[in-house]
Amino acid sequence: MQRLWAFLLVWLSMPLGGWTQTTTVTSPDGSLVVTFRLEEGRPVYQIDRLGMPLILPSPMGFVLKEQPPLVGPFRLIGLVRDTVDTVWTQPWGEKKHIRNHYHELRLQLEETTERPRRLDLVFRVFDEGVGFRYEWPEQAYLDRFVIMDELTAFRLAGDHQAWWIPAYHPNRYEYLYRRTPISQLDTVHTPLTMETADGWFLSVHEAEVEDYATMTLAPSDSLTLEVDLVPWSDGTRVKAQTPFRSPWRVLLVGDNAGELITNYTLLNLNAPNRLGDVSWVRPAKYVGIWWEMHIGRSTWGSGPRHGATTENAKRYIDFAARHGFDAVLIEGWNVGWDGDWTQNGDKFRFTEPYPDFDIEEVARYARDRGVQLIGHHETACHITNYERQMEAAFAFYQRLGIHMVKTGYVAHGRNCIWIDEQGQVHREWHHGQFMVRHHRRVLETAARYQIAINAHEPVKDTGERRTYPNMVSREGARGQEYNAWSEDGGNPPEHTTILPFTRLLAGPMDFTPGIFDILIKDRPNNRVNTTLAKQLALYVVIYSPLQMAADLPEHYEARLDAFQFIKDVPVDWEDTRVLHARIGDYVTIVRKDRHSDDWYLGSITDEYGRTLEAPLSFLEPGRRYLAEIYRDAPDADWRTNPLALEIVRQVVDASTVLTLRLAPGGGTAIRFHPIEE
Amino acid sequence: MQRLWAFLLVWLSMPLGGWTQTTTVTSPDGSLVVTFRLEEGRPVYQIDRLGMPLILPSPMGFVLKEQPPLVGPFRLIGLVRDTVDTVWTQPWGEKKHIRNHYHELRLQLEETTERPRRLDLVFRVFDEGVGFRYEWPEQAYLDRFVIMDELTAFRLAGDHQAWWIPAYHPNRYEYLYRRTPISQLDTVHTPLTMETADGWFLSVHEAEVEDYATMTLAPSDSLTLEVDLVPWSDGTRVKAQTPFRSPWRVLLVGDNAGELITNYTLLNLNAPNRLGDVSWVRPAKYVGIWWEMHIGRSTWGSGPRHGATTENAKRYIDFAARHGFDAVLIEGWNVGWDGDWTQNGDKFRFTEPYPDFDIEEVARYARDRGVQLIGHHETACHITNYERQMEAAFAFYQRLGIHMVKTGYVAHGRNCIWIDEQGQVHREWHHGQFMVRHHRRVLETAARYQIAINAHEPVKDTGERRTYPNMVSREGARGQEYNAWSEDGGNPPEHTTILPFTRLLAGPMDFTPGIFDILIKDRPNNRVNTTLAKQLALYVVIYSPLQMAADLPEHYEARLDAFQFIKDVPVDWEDTRVLHARIGDYVTIVRKDRHSDDWYLGSITDEYGRTLEAPLSFLEPGRRYLAEIYRDAPDADWRTNPLALEIVRQVVDASTVLTLRLAPGGGTAIRFHPIEE
Structure with missing residues (x-):
């Protein structure tokens, strides 16, 4: 033709x-x-x-x-x-x-x-x-x-x-x-x-x-x-x-x-899947040893406050198992984090644990409890150091039963390092042809070990997940951690109302939502600039097949009512629709679970409250659903009263129009579950 | 309390x-x-x-x-x-x-x-x-x-x-x-x-x-x-x-x-109905002797081309009866239009027909055919002349069985005239307390004769239709007639995408849509800046309980396919919802007929085409409807191909999402009629 x-x-x-x-x-x-x-x-x-x-x-x-x-x-x-x-x-x-x-x-x-x-x-x-x-x-x-x-x-x-x-x-x-x-x-x-x-x-x-x-x-x-x-x-x-x-x-x-x-x-516009059977790539909800370092409660490097200890890892694994999470991420377990690691990327050893971390024991403990581990490769963008160990590093993880690795490329500006055959050091941008080639090599190598990649400080997403379905998520924007320590006041409320129309057009983002300790007890000068309900809504608004419940286990145990939404929300979808969209102001997205007839809704606003009418015409006509609504209480406000959350249940169908009342800096998260009749 | x-x-x-x-x-x-x-x-x-x-x-x-x-x-x-x-x-x-x-x-x-x-x-x-x-x-x-x-x-x-x-x-x-x-x-x-x-x-x-x-x-x-x-x-x-x-x-x-x-x-914020039983105020679709004067084919004043003749009125009455219209408006039938009537408002006689217009015979002819007449009071804003005759003028119309009068206040700037007891002439703005009082007197007088008012060149609408339900419609914006003769190119395509968010917030407008002779044969330098489909959509987009089919009968007889929508569309509604809204760009409105289970949709755009998704969740769940869709043909364009219209039928229900494809300067009009099963 x-x-x-x-x-x-x-x-x-x-x-x-x-x-x-x-x-x-x-x-x-x-x-x-x-x-x-x-x-x-x-x-x-x-x-x-x-x-x-x-x-x-x-x-x-x-x-x-x-x-x-x-x-x-x-x-x-x-x-x-x-x-x-x-x-x-x-x-x-x-x-x-x-x-x-x-x-x-x-x-x-x-x-x-x-x-x-x-x-x-x-x-x-x-x-x-x-x-x-x-x-x-x-x-x-x-x-x-x-x-x-x-x-x-x-x-x-x-x-x-x-x-x-x-x-x-x-x-x-x-x-x-x-x-x-x-x-x-x-x-x-x-x-x-x-x-x-x-x-x-x-x-x-x-x-x-x-x-x-x-x-x-x-x-x-x-x-x-x-x-x-x-x-x-x-x-x-x-x-x-x-x-x-x-x-x-x-x-x-x-x-x-x-x-x-x-x-x-x-x-x-990307080529079809080149990897064949990718049933080993599994979307996952995870917790991990991560936020506690960002808020200064523990450290990546070794020492008395080392986060990645065998004991602490088991605590997270227990928590994950108790609440049905798929996976646990552990950062800082391998040698190389001590001193200014951002300047010493060549020190990272990707198969060598710190002495207080028995990775074999942790992997066995997780396996016995049906929890996956998520591996971690922080490279500080020292590419030669990483590529020399890469094959062994993925083989090591594969042997431990690990199918997912978070990579990291922390380096400021043009500082991604490679060393040529004459020993000369070259420093590259994160976004040039050199790093494009590197990321492609990582994907292809990881695929051979049936490992999926979640890249932080990555090259930008251009849709390669179609061709390499083991490219599951990445960062590539200001994520949650800026709320923990940035000196500019963290992410303002409007930030997440812009991401869906900018960064997220490129592909999934590992934003790591779900901070319940909004005012961050450990960091008096920092806070999360949302209400609690908005943190829940982000699980639907921000698409990623890999979603973290980023806060500490004890903060979830203290709010099991709100935590239920994070436990329920899936990470793999049959369909996605947008109900309201105004860039930088508000957005409402609904998604249908790929493995059930449930639908989920996430609606978020910027620093101003909104009243949005949401027709539920996406629901299957003629069927009744129980809507479990997690919304801002009437007096909620991200500045003054961020934790005021209401959880209400309501029977709805496709002809229902719900009024979403978002507090300033707030949101609404809803699970729609069909009522069997 | x-x-x-x-x-x-x-x-x-x-x-x-x-x-x-x-x-x-x-x-x-x-x-x-x-x-x-x-x-x-x-x-x-x-x-x-x-x-x-x-x-x-x-x-x-x-x-x-x-x-x-x-x-x-x-x-x-x-x-x-x-x-x-x-x-x-x-x-x-x-x-x-x-x-x-x-x-x-x-x-x-x-x-x-x-x-x-x-x-x-x-x-x-x-x-x-x-x-x-x-x-x-x-x-x-x-x-x-x-x-x-x-x-x-x-x-x-x-x-x-x-x-x-x-x-x-x-x-x-x-x-x-x-x-x-x-x-x-x-x-x-x-x-x-x-x-x-x-x-x-x-x-x-x-x-x-x-x-x-x-x-x-x-x-x-x-x-x-x-x-x-x-x-x-x-x-x-x-x-x-x-x-x-x-x-x-x-x-x-x-x-x-x-x-x-x-x-x-x-x-x-307006007081409730003060008139009691207002069953005599009936929303109406009408045709009339009006557009033919605007395009210069006939005249308001007397002479060989006088529009308001007995014979011509009967022609419109026949047309109205044949196609099920409620009413016929006749302008220019009474003495006062000759010469520069805008400067000689005191010449208007509101009960005195021109010799070639037998108003008794016309009223009888209309009555016999089940068609109402709409009376006309052009005042040129000579208020004293009008008020002196007003009581008699409404009584005259009432005797002829007329329940609706279009008033007119053509005068430029501060030229609404009243004469005080000393004979001194005063000239007022259309919008000051003097004219507010005048319009209130007109409404109260008309109500006593069971006559409803459609005011042109009016004071603006501030919701008095709640208190005086005989205040049915008015002008108060650039209407269709500017397309017939204005030297600035007529109303640009965006005009009607702004009106719903500005003028129409105040209340109903007698815009007089429905020009089928888009290129206006009689006026080579003027045209209507829309497609044909958009003219149809205006019947839903622009709310008025009084809607004119403004074009000449012969233009409708030549396009009976498109005309069917104007014949079907009601003028009185049970409910109104807005599906798409962007001021000056596009708007989609759906309304439910007050006297049947039909719904109607009107969607219009400015000079640019649009593709809009319209979920039909407003339809009754579980019921199937026949959608009669009047839309721009694929090659329609207001500039080059304004008459290209497609009429298609499709079975839909509340779960259907219709894609509306609006041509540049175009629109879509839809009737949804329940299928009896």
Whole structure:
């Protein structure tokens, strides 16, 4: 079919004078239109939707090292169209069945020089977004090459409001989001989410970053965003050899902010599962030796207050077993944490426990109680040290029955270290091609040992969980721990009302919700800036197949009423829908459990209270449900009365409209359980 | 109960040192809080909601003529609280049963002078808004008085986005809405609708304007709006005598824009029906001799192209009877239209037909065919000429069996004329106390003849339809006729996506939708800036108990497929809900017929297309409906292909989610009819 199309189109376009005319490709429902043309041989694309220009005519191309730039003049030597419409199944996820439906246009370009280089442009146009990439086929006049700059730009049609975090800053992705017009942007990370004056929501991101630098966006003139690839330490951007291809540059589009959340274009643009049977990747709810270090009650390093002791681990394992948790994370058990470990990453030993931690005994204890352990690999971003031990480290965990490892790459700014064969030390950004390659190696190695990865201080998510389903979760934003110690007051209430529309568009996040000790007894100058009910709601709002109950066991034992929601809430979903969405203000998400007929609702607000009407039309018609509602008490307020929680039960059905009353800084969490009749 | 409260509160507050402390009154659900205090004896109020200041501490009071200003120092001599929670029934309306639920606080103030004047402040706090008014009881030291200025102000808490039309401009309320921050406001009419940066929607308006000037809002410093009463021609604002009371100053609040539309605070603040049995007020769908004058095919005045001839009226009556319309409007039938009638309002004779119009015969012809006539009183705002004939004019219509009259007040700027007993001519604004009094006299006179009023170029709506249910509809915004002749290109596509959130918050509007001859054959330089489907959707989006099918009969006969929707759509509703709402971009409203189990949906967009998901959870659960969908064809576009309409039928139920695909400038109209099984 694809070949026939190609033939027909070649033939049809001939009488129009060769290949200089404009070519368009529309989304299946016709609403999104990509227009491509060669302007004096230079490639230009634009994107329109239902009469509205989204991306004005914008340039494409590359600056290469020690070669002429790859920007044209080109001529079109072939054009291939294709249509795909399939449904695939996520082994785990926020939605089980995902439709992959797009029109594809491949433009085969060749330079008009004597030694012409070739470049393909591929557009995939979905009803909800557009992806396009560059492909370099094997060819006569290009083999190895080095990209010094990618010239792709997004010329926006207005000075849209944007929510963004700055790129090239020391703390990686861990910044509070700023909201400004596009004209006031720094160089920013993606996803970059925007709201237009005319009521559209856009987000620019990338998908399937296989062997390439990740992309930041730099404002050139006020309304144009230029792709700015994160460089290697040697100043180059991407080292390549044909055949080669770039990641997909992606524009997501929604008529409302909620549609961005249920947009699966990024996943669809990644290749299908390469690992085969991944039944060993199991979504999990976990507790662990973690928050107690953040609040200063114990330490990662050895000594009298060492957190990762055999005894303490058993305490968490007992707690997990008692309350039905799947797993326990233990940080700080291995040698390397003493002194300023962030500067001494080469000291980490990934198979060598501290003397007060009997890992064999802990693993046996956990196994006997039906609890999994989650391993931990903090690398301080000393990549060479880690990669030298990686194979052994995963084998070690596999032998102990561990199927999940949290990795860590704490390092400020451009400080991810590798040592070349001459012994020379190189320092890289977390986000360049070097680290993309590293993370891919970790995933592939871990997969061989049937281990899933939860990466902290990671490279950003670009949807590789579709291809590598052992890439289960990651950090890559300011998480809960900032509430424990940051000197800027922690995460303000609005932070979690922005994440679902920005960071979380990229994929799951291990935010670690569920702090019940809101005022943090151990840290008088710090606190969590939410109500208790909002902490519960985060389990539904923030999607991750790996969710921590982050607080200490004793804080949960003291509030078993509220804790019941965390015990009940699943981490693997059949479906996800968004009921209310206003970026930075409030969001309500409902999800259906993949393994029962239960639905769950999470609704959160910023520092202001809200009254939101939630029609329960997602429930199965004709069926009655018991709604177990965990909500802010009438006098709750994140500042003055954060623990005031009401738990009420109510019989509802699909025709019920619930009024959610969120306190300032508050939230509501609901379990809907069918009543058997 | 009220008395007991008053007693208790007087007693409780005594120990705190008299009446100087702060007093609060909250809405029934506690979300809205009004705080009142006397600052050095001067009244100050503020309004907060769920932790968010909506109105910062703001002043109250009056400048009076030839008296000291009424601004304090006051002391509080009494305080009365009350709670009301009732449900009342609209005889006709957009929703049948309306809950009226508020907490009231009455503050009885007295000046601290030797000859103290008294002033009461009354606050009514609903969950969805706040109303407050001034009341002057009968008292020793104030009898007749003249208000020169009302000092009420609204100090806003942010530079909110606002949608507004300017006050004191020649064309009354007939301007396109501008959207700017509050800091860039002119003096504006109300309702003034605002969106805050934190996701709240506010609208400032007034209710129950009985005998007072209407209110405009003037920016004082950038974020304070001061009440600016429309003056009499003599420069005074309000002529009063105790007991007297101001209108309610009203702040409507919604968590989303759609909640403003289903906010019934304004109606609740008007007094209940004073007319008793109003079964003679019947919502109606009508056609009429009207659009043909606007497009220049015939004239209001006499002559060879006179529109209101006996023969032409019969043609419309036949058309109405054939297609089941309730009524026919005939304009230009009475003497007074020749020459520049806008300057010669005293020439109108309201009981004297032109010779080519046999009104007795037309009335008989209509009666025989079961069609009502709608009378017409164009006054050119010569109030004295009209009022001298008014009693006779309504009696004349009543004798002909007419129960509905369209009035008109065409006059530019301050040109509403009255002649005093000395024969002196005075020229007034349309919006001052003089015209408020006039409109009230018209309603009361018309009611005595069982006639309902549809006022064009009116005073603005402040909810008097609750008290006078014969006040059925009015104009008071740029209507359809601007598409026929305005030199500014007509109403842009976004106009009707702003009206529901601004003008229509005040009450029903006789917009006169339904132009099928979108490109207006008779007017090559004018056109209607929508698709055909959007014209249909307006019948649901724009609420009026009186809806015109405004185009010529022959244009409907040529498109009977599309016309069916206009024939089916009711004008009286059991309930109204808003599915999508973004001011100036798009809106989707569903309404349930009051006299059947049918539901109707109208969805419209601005110049950009939209894809909107509409869950049909409003339908009765477990029941199947036939959806008759009138939508833009895939290639429809208001600019290039406005007539491309698709009509499809689909079986749906409460669990269906319909995707509405609106073309640029387009819309969707749907009838949901239960399938009997």
